[in-house]
Amino acid sequence: MLDPTSPGAVRDLLQRHGFRIKKNLGQNFLIDGNIINKIIIAAELNSTDTVVEIGPGVGALTTRLAQKAERVIAIEIDRTVLPLLAETLDGLDNVTLVEADALKTDINRLVQDQTGTLAGGYKVVANLPYYITTPLIMHLLERHTAAQRIVVMVQEEVARRLCASPGTKDYGALTVTANYYAVVKTAFKVPRTVFLPRPEVDSAVVSMTVRKSPAVDVVNEQVFFALVRAAFQQRRKTLLNALVSMDKGLSRDRWLDILQQAGINPVRRGETLNLQEFARLADAYANLR
Numbered sequence: 001m002l003d004p005t006s007p008g009a010v011r012d013l014l015q016r017h018g019f020r021i022k023k024n025l026g027q028n029f030l031i032d033g034n035i036i037n038k039i040i041i042a043a044e045l046n047s048t049d050t051v052v053e054i055g056p057g058v059g060a061l062t063t064r065l066a067q068k069a070e071r072v073i074a075i076e077i078d079r080t081v082l083p084l085l086a087e088t089l090d091g092l093d094n095v096t097l098v099e100a101d102a103l104k105t106d107i108n109r110l111v112q113d114q115t116g117t118l119a120g121g122y123k124v125v126a127n128l129p130y131y132i133t134t135p136l137i138m139h140l141l142e143r144h145t146a147a148q149r150i151v152v153m154v155q156e157e158v159a160r161r162l163c164a165s166p167g168t169k170d171y172g173a174l175t176v177t178a179n180y181y182a183v184v185k186t187a188f189k190v191p192r193t194v195f196l197p198r199p200e201v202d203s204a205v206v207s208m209t210v211r212k213s214p215a216v217d218v219v220n221e222q223v224f225f226a227l228v229r230a231a232f233q234q235r236r237k238t239l240l241n242a243l244v245s246m247d248k249g250l251s252r253d254r255w256l257d258i259l260q261q262a263g264i265n266p267v268r269r270g271e272t273l274n275l276q277e278f279a280r281l282a283d284a285y286a287n288l289r
Contacts, residue, residue, distance in 0.1 A: 053072060134158065261287075
């Protein structure tokens with residue numbers, strides 16, 4: 001079997017198939033066995049797990065996932081990659097390749113169709129194409145998938161945003177949303193040298209343990225996320241001014257009442273609020289408007 005962690009073997013594979021790497025699809029193939037082993041450890045895989053991989057590339061991570069898990073479902077949008085994978089995954093009968101756009105795929109339904117059950121959930125492990133990193137993470141979390149754990153390689157900048165603390169420059173709507181749905185941690189950093197071709201930025205692997213219920217209880221989730229978006233759209237504005245811009249149907253005095261009910265100083269900026277404060281604000285807005 002071809003070793004997809006060998007740079008020479010991968011270059012030979014690409015050449016034999018006349019494959020051209022597509023920058024528009026964010027194709028940077030992970031070819032480092034040590035990094036792959038660390039991803040496997042972060043995913044906490046066992047022999048009964050079903051794993052969904054997004055963007056398997058040339059199959060370096062896929063091969064190791066197949067050795068650890070019961071079943072791997074790999075979603076690949078580029079059909080020209082499939083002949084490469086057919087060669088590198090030859091003999092692995094617990095891997096299913098699915099040609100699809102992960103952003104347009106109902107992951108729950110896919111797992112149900114492939115395994116016959118969603119009982120026990122599944123894990124998502126992936127070296128995400130950078131151009132769809134944030135939309136794909138939100139797709140996985142907001143669609144209330146049955147994923148138990150999501151372990152993904154992302155740009156280091158995105159990892160900082162996912163794990164940021166209130167009041168820091170990296171803290172934003174992505175931070176609040178991800179931590180609402182999951183316990184998010186940076187597992188380890190990854191240098192750009194372990195990819196073919198080498199990307200222009202360093203990466204990090206982020207581990208998200210999906211919560212059984214959201215981090216905070218809110219009366220109305222839509223209101224909660226609308227307020228979060230409004231608070232970060234104009235970061236330099238005070239929270240009061242940002243909220244007045246969000247709902248012009250409410251007077252400034254009414255917004256002051258809502259902020260007082262939530263116990264939040266109106267001159268604070270949205271970037272300083274934690275999840276619990278956003279929840280109090282959303283409930284006060286839902287109850288008093």
